[in-house]
Amino acid sequence: MVLWKSFRKTNFLIPLGYYIETFGKPNKIYECNWFGETVQQVQLNKIQTKKNGFYVLQFPPQNERPVWTYITLGMSNKTIVNCIKAELIWLNEGENEEILDVLIGLTQYPFVEGIPYDYGHTISNSEPVSAFRMNTLLICPPIIEAADSTQLLDFFEKQKTELLWLLPIHPSEKEFIQKNEDFSCFF
Secondary structure, three states: OHHHHHHHHHHHHHHHHHHHHHHOOOOEEEEEEOOOOEEEEOOHHHOOOOOOEEEEEEEOOEOOEOOEEEEEEOHHHOOOOOOOEEEEEEEEOOOOHHHHHHHHHHHHHHHHHOOOOOOOOEEEOOOOOOOOOOOEEEEEOOHHHOOOOHHHHHHHHHOOEEEEEEEEEOHHHHHHHHHHOOOHHHO
């Protein structure tokens, strides 16, 4: 039994190493549970395997990477109803605390509501007032990461885990996707 726990902990922390190698050192890490609560902000050395939770990490721009990166760690410990394991990634031009809150909710959503995430799906913001200019997210393959993050993407592929890129789009773009049943023209 102890060997199993040790094995799971080692495997759980491997993606964190790829995140740091790809995005640099996170400046904020939030420990969350599956009940809709942010438990606490933690330091990098306090990340551990969590049966009943996950983390949301915020990475500031680094060297040649001019965007803020927000990514989940531990969502893939559960399987979404369409039988995929996934982590979420969101890129933003500036720091935005609201993204951290939104990612926590989006991480829990498919498990609480029993609704799958997959490429081409859209998620609309239900908030009447929001700081986001584009209130719909398109779930895409991480195309923007393809050139700069090949080791990270290879790791996800070997783990049979999807990295779902959340791309903000305008409502008219959502209508176009729904009408044409195709989102590939965005790339």
